[in-house]
Amino acid sequence: METIKTIAEKLKHTSQPNEWTNKLTEDHRAGVLKLITSWQKRLEQEKQIQMIHEEKIRFDESFKLHKNDLVAGIDEAGRGPLAGPVVTAAVIFHEHPHELIGINDSKLLSRFKRENYAEIIKKYALAYYVHIQSVEQVDTLNIYQATKSSMMLAVDNLSIQPQVLLVDAMTLPTDIAQHSIIKGDAKSLAIAAASILAKTTRDNLMNEFDKIYPEYHFSKNAGYGTSDHLSALKQFGVTKIHRKSFEPIKSMIR
Structure with a gap:
């Protein structure tokens, strides 16, 4: 009989139900039943994330x-x-590898996950550009x-120009076909990546x-x-x- 420790380790690397996992459901040890329940819950969560990814x-x-059109997300x-400045980004995907699964509205992700996804987006995007609009x-x-100006500059500086723009709650002055999407970072993969x-x-x-200005705690409040911040x-x-x-x-300053 396998130990609970061995079962736990094997379940970490098991992504689909099989004959072995089916037998585990018949194991009456409380520790095993807890493990298999937790594993099934994880699979269901991963399935939901996959479905949401495909919907985006x-x-x-x-x-x-047209079939081969390129779609850019802007946020x-x-x-x-x-x-601090306002920052905008434009992102175009041509393919959607597994690593992109889980990309969501940046506000719903931890800082660690955002930083990790940012590197993945830069790696797999067909084109992307980030524009920093000054305080002035x-x-x-x-x-x-x-x-609006910053978003247009982000689009204009893409290395490849898209045929369609999906913009988060904004309409841009451009002849490119565009759609203003309310809460677009929750609906669109490209807009979420841009966010x-x-x-x-x-x-x-x-x-x-x-x-430079430690007394204002900008790393904590982002401005x-x-x-x-108001006290400072x-x-x-x-x-x-x-x-x-x-x-x-x-x-x-008056």
């Missing part, structure tokens, strides 16, 4: 005008913060127009700004108006990376 691929491909990170442009254009590249890039930038603003004032067109900063 089908969603993207449903917008193709942003950082429209709401009081400090945000203040000059306003955040909506600055984001991950935009967010990881911006988070890394804010980590660097944290070294958003948290209580510690009152105590230390406005920095070069604060958005002068955003309140309460706008009132502070």
